[in-house]
Structure formats: structure tokens, C-alpha cells
Amino acid sequence: MTTTPLIQIRDVHKSFGNKRVLNGVNLDMASGESVVVIGGSGTGKSVLLKCILGLLTPESGSIRVDGVETINMPDIGREVTLQRFGMLFQGAALFDSLTVWENVAFALIQGRKMRKQEAKSIALTKLAQVGLGPDVGELNPSALSGGMQKRVALARAIATDPEILFFDEPTTGLDPIMGDVINDLIVKCTRELGITALSITHDMASARKIADRIAMIHNGRIIWQGPVHSIDTVDNEHVHQFVRGLADGPIKMDVLAP
Amino acid sequence: MFIAFIAAVGRLSIFTAMGMKHCVRPPIYLDLLIRQMISIGYYSLPVVGLTALFTGMVLALQIYSGSSRFNAEGAVATIVVIGITRELGPVLAGLMVAGRVGAAMAAEIGTMRVTEQIDALTTLSTNPFKYLVVPRLIAGATMLPILVFIGDIIGVFGGYLIGTTKLDFNSSTYLKNTFDFLEISDVVSGLVKAAAFGFIVSLMGCYHGYHSRGGAQGVGRATTNAVVSASILILASDYIITELFFSK
Ligand SMILES: Nc1ncnc2c1ncn2[C@@H]1O[C@H](COP(=O)(O)OP(=O)(O)OP(=O)(O)O)[C@@H](O)[C@H]1O
Ligand SMILES: [Mg+2]
Numbered sequence A: 001m002t003t004t005p006l007i008q009i010r011d012v013h014k015s016f017g018n019k020r021v022l023n024g025v026n027l028d029m030a031s032g033e034s035v036v037v038i039g040g041s042g043t044g045k046s047v048l049l050k051c052i053l054g055l056l057t058p059e060s061g062s063i064r065v066d067g068v069e070t071i072n073m074p075d076i077g078r079e080v081t082l083q084r085f086g087m088l089f090q091g092a093a094l095f096d097s098l099t100v101w102e103n104v105a106f107a108l109i110q111g112r113k114m115r116k117q118e119a120k121s122i123a124l125t126k127l128a129q130v131g132l133g134p135d136v137g138e139l140n141p142s143a144l145s146g147g148m149q150k151r152v153a154l155a156r157a158i159a160t161d162p163e164i165l166f167f168d169e170p171t172t173g174l175d176p177i178m179g180d181v182i183n184d185l186i187v188k189c190t191r192e193l194g195i196t197a198l199s200i201t202h203d204m205a206s207a208r209k210i211a212d213r214i215a216m217i218h219n220g221r222i223i224w225q226g227p228v229h230s231i232d233t234v235d236n237e238h239v240h241q242f243v244r245g246l247a248d249g250p251i252k253m254d255v256l257a258p
Numbered sequence B: 001m002f003i004a005f006i007a008a009v010g011r012l013s014i015f016t017a018m019g020m021k022h023c024v025r026p027p028i029y030l031d032l033l034i035r036q037m038i039s040i041g042y043y044s045l046p047v048v049g050l051t052a053l054f055t056g057m058v059l060a061l062q063i064y065s066g067s068s069r070f071n072a073e074g075a076v077a078t079i080v081v082i083g084i085t086r087e088l089g090p091v092l093a094g095l096m097v098a099g100r101v102g103a104a105m106a107a108e109i110g111t112m113r114v115t116e117q118i119d120a121l122t123t124l125s126t127n128p129f130k131y132l133v134v135p136r137l138i139a140g141a142t143m144l145p146i147l148v149f150i151g152d153i154i155g156v157f158g159g160y161l162i163g164t165t166k167l168d169f170n171s172s173t174y175l176k177n178t179f180d181f182l183e184i185s186d187v188v189s190g191l192v193k194a195a196a197f198g199f200i201v202s203l204m205g206c207y208h209g210y211h212s213r214g215g216a217q218g219v220g221r222a223t224t225n226a227v228v229s230a231s232i233l234i235l236a237s238d239y240i241i242t243e244l245f246f247s248k
Helices: A045-053 A075-082 A100-104 A106-111 A116-129 A146-158 A176-192 A204-210 A228-232 A237-244 B002-023 B030-042 B045-070 B073-114 B117-123 B128-165 B171-180 B184-210 B215-245
Strands: A007-016 A019-029 A034-038 A060-065 A085-088 A164-168 A196-200 A213-218 A221-227
Touching: A007 A045, A019 A045, A019 A221, A034 A176, A034 A204, A045 A060, A045 A085, A045 A164, A045 A196, A045 B117, A085 A146, A085 B117, A100 A106, A100 A116, A100 A146, A106 A116, A116 A146, A146 A164, A146 A176, A164 A176, A176 A196, A176 A204, A196 A204, A204 A228, A213 A228, A213 A237, A221 A228, A221 A237, A228 A237, B002 B128, B002 B184, B030 B073, B030 B128, B045 B073, B045 B128, B073 B117, B073 B128, B073 B171, B073 B184, B073 B215, B117 B128, B128 B171, B128 B184, B184 B215
Parallel strands: A034 A196, A034 A213, A085 A164, A164 A196
Antiparallel strands: A007 A019, A007 A060, A213 A221
């Protein structure tokens, strides 16, 4: 990695009120790389993704995409930058005023000014890739189960074939088989289509499958990062505890009742 | 407390400026604009029409009982039409629409905020101001004058109904008294008010929805705030606009 990274995050701080969430995050992503961020619940993984996308503004630090600083970027530049990104939100965030296929085709119709019929056929293809038939396309998102909504949101994120994909817990709420189908889809995006992906997951099986590199966030910092195969041999106690899912270790969960 | 107030005024000013800025910059989403116009204009028609009808009827009775005390019953028709067009038509329509439309806007946009749909819009390269706020602002400011104009006619008709059936006015004298003393500026000032009130209703609905936080409870609070603040701003700006049009 001697070339400039596609995404370069330096010393990013973000608080809400007096609650520090990100406390000096550093992370680089090379083009075509698949990075998985792991870490306990509430450690700021989703906040990190939103900072990179500019949905939240960090207090300090630098986030560069292709060498261009994106913090406090003017609107026009932001819109151009965001066209390169696709984002799967943790809570799906589907538009409930639109049908499923209109959700998937949204960026094609509103952003790329594609004709409806053309956009619909692309949307149906993307839905098929996440295992949803054309009949689902006509439904309202509120008529879908949580796992189906997640898959629709995934289809929407990849609809425009963006260069960079962010997945916030893509397999949470899916059954193990469908989870693996989605893992395969993400692997296909990164390995075959050369897309750069940043994923968040608690699912270690999924992380092992989709990641080139894993980074662990704890106390507002990236405390460890390394290639995926080193995850079992690393001598970092935090990572060790997290990967094994042990209650005993340096990470103390705030369980107040005995 | 005072600082919080100043901060809120600042946020609202920025929001208004952003909304206005995006109103004059393409792209405008025509299909969304039309949908909002129908939802504000067409579907508010029954509420505004009924309000105007009953207001006209009550006004005729009340003014009759007042003016008959100094033998000025002939003024009933004129005062009804002036009262409706200049004042009661726009204000009551504004308040009714604030309850009906402003609340719905705050609830819809607020839900979109707390479920991250507004964030999703941004990542799908669509500006939430253009997509959500601009159509509502334009639809509010254009549809309320039309609603009020129709309401004016219905209100005057309500007065006419009572005047001719209950108060024994002659039909043609009532109509003559209605139109002979009515000035264009009476109607125009009412419609200007209506445009301002429509803008206020949409602005408050969008603003409180857009800045809502904290789940279902937050959306509920946004809805209440949208209706209350729109109502107060309507009454306050009503005075200001009346003062501007007022001449001795
Ligand atoms: N808009 C916000 N306002 C206030 N606090 C927030 C906001 N968003 C996130 N937080 C706080 O920031 C912290 C990190 O949140 P975040 O959603 O990033 O967690 P996470 O790592 O994604 O957790 P999970 O794995 O459960 O999704 C949480 O403690 C949360 O309370
Ligand atoms: Mg999260």
C-alpha cells in the first residue's frame, strides 16, 4: 500500500454532548479492499460510517476520499462524492411512501434520471440477487419482515453499482443460509467487481468470509487491525475476547444487575 | 433559556434560508409538488369550506344583533364580506390547515428523520431539502390563497343564506350591499395573508419534523410544536400584515 489510500481517516473525534464516541480514529482503505470493523455494541461503528459519509460532522480530524478532504465539504462537492458511495443502513431506512422496487430504483430515477421501465428492470435484477422475487417489488416496505427489509436495503445500496459500499450489519436478522447468500454477494462485489467495501458486523463467520482486513474499535479508537487470517493468532486480549465471544476478559460489559 | 431561544431562532432562520434557496434552484420535483398541492389544496377543501360557511352564517347573526342597536342593519352584508375576506377567511383557514396539514408534515418528516430515511436520501444523491421541504413550501404558499378565495365565496354565501332566510333581507339588496362597498384590496390583502400563512404552516411542519429526534415520542413532540408554533406565528403575522395594508 504505497499509493494514496482511497479512504484515509486521521484522528477523527466525535462526541454527542459530553459523551465521547470517537476518540482519535485512524483507518486507511485501499481501493478494492474489503475491511470489516468489529467492536462492542455502542462503540461508535455506525457513527464512524456516518462521519465518513458526512451525515455527521466530526469535531476534529480529517477524512479524505481520493485525497480530497470531505469534512465540511460544500454541498456540491458532497453530492458528487456521495454518488460514488452506496450505504446499507443498520435499520434498513427504506422509504415507506414508495414501493419496494421504487426504493431500489430510487437513485437511478432521481439521481441518474433513468427512465422508469429501465430502472425497474435493474431494480428487479438487484432484488433477485438478494433472493427476492418480482412480486415483492410491488409491495410496500412495511409489509416485509425485518430480514426482507434488510435485503431490499442491500439491493438499494448496490443498485447504482457504486465504487464504495458501506454495509452496517448486513447479515443481522437473517437466517444462517440467507446470511451466507448475502456474504457471497458481498464477496462477489469486492472480489469480482473490485468494489471497495467497509462493513460492520458482529457475526464472526461473516467477517471471516467477507473481510480482507479486520479492524477492531474499542473506546473510540481502532485498537487493532490486521489481515483476516491473523485474527485467531493475534495476541491482543481485546480481540481474542471479542472473536471468541467470552464474557471474561478486558472488555467489561456494563451489566448492572447480578 | 434566553440563549436556547436565540439558538432556536437562528436554526429556524437558517432552515428558512436553505428552504428558500432550494426553491429557486433546479431541480424541482414536479410530481412531488403536484402531490403536495393535491394533499394541501384539494383535501383541505371540505374543512376550509365548512369553516367558512359557518363563520359567514354566525357573522351575519352577530353583526345583525350588534348593528340593530343603532339602526344600522343595512351594514350587515358589507361587514360580513369585509370581515370574511380581510380577516376571518385567511386566519381560520390558516389555523385549520395548520392542524390538518402542518401536523401531518411534521409527523411524516419526523418519522423519516428518526428512521434514518432522511440520511438515506442524502446517500442516494438526493437533497432532502429539494425532495421534502421545497414541494411543501411551494404547495403551502400557493394552495392556501386558492383555498381562501373559495372559502371567501362560501363564507359570503353563508351570510347571504342567513341574511335572506332568517333576517328578512331582500336577496338583491343583500348582494348589492355585499359588492358595492367591497374593494379589490380587501380581497387581495386576504390572499396575501393566506400565502404567508400557507408558507408558515409548511415551514413549521417541515422544520419541526426535520429536527425531531428521539423516536416516537420525539415525533409526537414535533407534531405538537408544529401546530402550536404555526398557529401563534399565523396570529402574529396576521397583525403585521394587517398593519402594512392598513390606511386611515
Ligand atoms: N444522533 C445521536 N445522538 C446522540 N448520541 C448518539 C447518536 N448517534 C449515536 N449516539 C451514541 O453514540 C454511541 C455509538 O453509537 P453507534 O450507533 O455508532 O453504535 P454501534 O457501534 O453502531 O453499536 P451497534 O453495534 O449496537 O449498532 C452510542 O452510545 C449512542 O448512544
Ligand atoms: Mg450500529
